Amino acid sequence: MVGKARLKEIAELALSAARADQTEVLINAQDAALTRFAANTIHQNVSETDISVRIRSITGKRVGVASSNDIREASILKLVQKAERIASYQQENQSIAPLPEPQAIPEVDAYAEPTAACSPARRAESVGMVLQASRDNELIASGALSTDVQETLIANSKGVLAYHCGTLADMMTVIMSDDSSGYGAGTAQNIDDLDTNAVGRIAMDKALKSKHPTAIDPGPYTVILEEDAVATMLFFLGYLGFSGLAVQEGRSFMSGHIGEKLAGDNITIWDDGMDPRTVAIPFDFEGVPKQKTLLMENGVARNAVYDSFTAAREPGRSSTGHALPLPNTTGPIPINLVMQSGELSKEELIASTERGIFVTRFHYVNPVHPVKAILTGMTRDGTFLIENGKIAKPLKNLRFTQSILDALSHATLSSQQTTVKLGFGNLAACVPAAKVEGFQFTGATEF
Amino acid sequence: MREYTERALDIAQGNGATYADIRIVRRENQNITVKNGVVQTLSLDDDFGFGIRVIADGAWGFASSNRLNPEEIERVSAQAVTIAKASALVKEHDVEIGPPETHIDVYKTPFEIDPFEVSLEDKLDELSAADKEARGVAGIAVAESSMGFLRETKTFASTEGSYIEQELIESGLGIVVRAVGEGEMQQRSYPNSFGRHQGTAGYEFVKQWDLPGNARQAAEEAVALLSAPQCPSKTTTLILDGPQLALQVHESCGHPIELDRVFGTEAAYAGTSFLTTEKYGAFRYGSEIVNIVADAVTPGGLGTYGYDDEGVPGQSTDIVKKGMFVGYLTSRESASQLRKTHPNAPERSNGTMRADGWNRVPIIRMNNVSLMPGDCTLDEMIADTKDGIYMLTNKSWSIDDKRLNFQFGTELAYEIKDGKIGQMVKNATYTGITPQFWGGCDAICNADHWNVWGTPNCGKGQPGQTAHTGHGTAPARFRNVQVGLM
DSSP: OOOOHHHHHHHHHHHOOOSOOOOOOEEEEHHHHHHETTTTEEEEEEEEEEEEEEEEEEEEEEEEEEEEEEOHHHHHHHHHHHHHHHHSSSSSOOOOOOOOOOOOOOOOOOOOOHHHHHOOEEEEEEEHHHHHHHHHHTEEEEEEEEEEEEEEEEEEESSOOOEEEEEEEEEEEEOOOSSSSEEEEESSGGGGGGGGGHHHHHHHHHHHHHHOOOOOOOOEEEEEEOHHHHHHHHHHHHHHBBBHHHHTTTTTTOOOOOOOBBSOOOOOOEETTTTTTTTSBBOOSOBOOOOOEEETTTTOOOOOBBOOHHTSTTTTTTOOSSSSSSSOSSSSOOEEEEEOOSBHHHHHHTTTOSSEEEEEEEEEEEEEEGGGGGEEEEEEEEEEETTHHHHHHBBEEEEEEHHHHHHSSSEEEEEEEEEEEEEEOOOOOEEEEEEEEEEEEEOOOOO | OOOHHHHHHHHHHHTEEEEEEEEHHHHHEEEEEEEEEEEEEEOOOEEEEEEEEEETTEEEEEEEOOOOOOHHHHHHHHHHHHHHHHHHOOOOOOOOOOOOOOOEEEEEOOOOOOOSSOHHHHHHHHHHHHHHHTSSSTEEEEEEEEEEEEEEEEEETTSOEEEEEEEEEEEEEEEEEEEEEEEEEEEEEEOSSSTEESSOTTHHHHHHHHHHHHHHHHHHHHHHHTOOOOOOOOOEEEEHHHHHHHHHHHHIIIITBHHHHHTTTTTTTOOOOOOOOOTTTTOOSSSSTEEEEEESSSSSSSOOOOOOOTTTBBBBEEEEEEEEEOOOOOOOOHHHHHHHHOTSSSSSSOOOOESSSSOOOOOOOSSEEEOOSBBBHHHHHHTSSEEEEEEEEEEEEOTTTTSSSSEEEEEEEEEEETEEHHHHHHHSEEEEEHHHHTTEEEEEEEGOEEEEEEEEEEHHHHHHHEEEEEEEEEEEEEEEEEEEOO
16 A cells, blocks of 8 residues: 555655646556465466556646556656647637536545455465355356455646545455356455355355256346346446446437436436445545436436536536546446345245246346447346246346346336445446346256 | 466465466557548557466356466465366366466467558548548448457467467458438448458558448449338349358358357256267258358468467368268367267367457357358359349348357348349348258358458357358359248
């Protein structure tokens, strides 16, 4: 861990050397370690110490960006000059928004010393217990246990100074037999709160129960989607539709439909960077505090998220604190998504299903038609037939091609929300499980 | 660099490593994007550091840092050994990496024009010209043209005596245009979708693909797609253009032949493979005309390099010969493992271990996995097709975790009726099962149509790694394919 004082020193050095009208310094530092296992042994065990400094220089209507991971004084000074030189080459860009003014930023306690201090031996011990249980059951385990310390500091020439330090411990595993697999995962700020054995048990239980799967014809089915599958759908809603840039460019399902009913009455979705059930960070990559933003309320499209660039394109609009490092072509995105829960437990959702398919998670999901929010992907690591309110037998995996908005128009949500970390940086969502009527399976595979 | 590499290897061995290697890597990236007439991004990124990989107590360890100095070398080298010894606490067997690889060499990407010496002004002029051409077409909502350049210098040294210096240069470019209607957004890309087409080449690559000269056609197609009818849903004959076929090869051949996936070491994340070892040399992957080669030596290919990140020379390997599956992409460790069940398998790795920078451990990655050309022209292929669909340029992709069931969508498609190109259709998709699909391949265009397409965004591994891969393809025809699923 580098610490706020040293990161601030680097930022001040850069800002004091800057000659541009406006300058922004974005610093990310990380100490990351990951123990990866497969075929019941540790096969990749890695650690990384890195720090990156990114300078954004704005002179008039010209902007330039340069980054480096060399933090020696002379290198920082050269980096500032490089960003300013790049800006000077540019034509004027009338759409450039000024850098944000300072705002009060709440603090989030996201650091846990046990995670930061976790040794390779402790990770190996935790992994070892999952591997042993897997061997004892004649199964094969694979997965990863990671412990990260991440620091972010953003400062600009208008006086913004934002610093955050967070830790994250994350475990995921796929446990397999010859013809089955099961999945388990867990995330915690403090590794002492991460029950790695429970993660392994859930995966092992599914691997054992999904042995000898049978094929089922594709078609529309009632499905019970576990939280991981719901989180994947929610991530794509955020990526495809809840970005202010996507709305402005007419490629969002919300473009021209704000205030209209797009999903069921029970669907309420918001983004909250302060919610500890997601990977909380109180500000965005411009140092703007994250606002809790209501995206969909009782099925009605309410708001998108904005950064300073997209906000400046609409009169009266201000940033909601959802910027990625600017400038970029991706636009702002929500990365702390929460979906309102329902009233029935997951078990009650299953019990209420006469015939349906239970889905543990999805694999390799991608948009087919972004404006209609149609996705395709496969089921994976625990797919089961439900008959008469009970898990009846394991199934071979299926391909779905389905509009998420249509799915959320026919969904019943479970009462318990779970944090799901998605495989993209620190993206995490807090979601319930869901029962969806008429979910479209369009193909099947051989296992 | 030798003072650092020798120090790192000595310290690793002194701490108990039986094998160690170090990679010192610098990457310089230049990225430029012009969007709707303004320069949206213009950045120079510099990244430098080193990674040390060791075997100690029969297990792997890896540690890395961005600070190259004697003290940090000492710390990181010792840390790699400590991590390896932790790995060994739960090992089932000792790591074996086969016979030693000892090479002392220098490799540099051949190029005509150093892209980092071309002025930003010239690059911006080229992108702005393409942008203007595209937005000159009525109905275009967004035009986004971009260039990207990479210079990667890396030094590899190992306790087996290797010392290899490489300089890899890449150049890439692309334009994507979008037209928007009510509830509909259509896009066209040139030369390829998802950002850009890229190769190991200099700025001559940018000139060759002539972005301004092709932007207008892409824009006109995007606008026309808005009013085109939906792709019909049926089982029919499918012709794929080179870029779409490149992704088909990537997903349904390139990934399942990665021997680490076959042995389960990617099972939890990317998945495994249907091409299990009992199929090695004994499985019909495709029809008699399907020949697939993996190589790191095709000039200009995005998967072209001198040595992989284990210090093994880049080379060429038959993967599918006359439809039969005959080869994997291997590492030193996985090649050794394969020989335990297949004693006639090659003793040495075929050199496909690559790492995404200094702070990642090398894993098996595709180099240039290419479908070899056939013997007809595209006109002949279409004239010989009574009823079918011609699909161009990828828009959507998905495949299961053993690489069997896939579904792709393309930006553009045309019906084929009685040997002629018919009407344009939109939102085209097709789906299938890998061996059946390749078994239905009955025609491949000749070498005049063949090009190595660059895929600069292949994800794999934990922590995540992005690889740059190449895929040589010419348009090909497939019988009895389900199309038009939405």
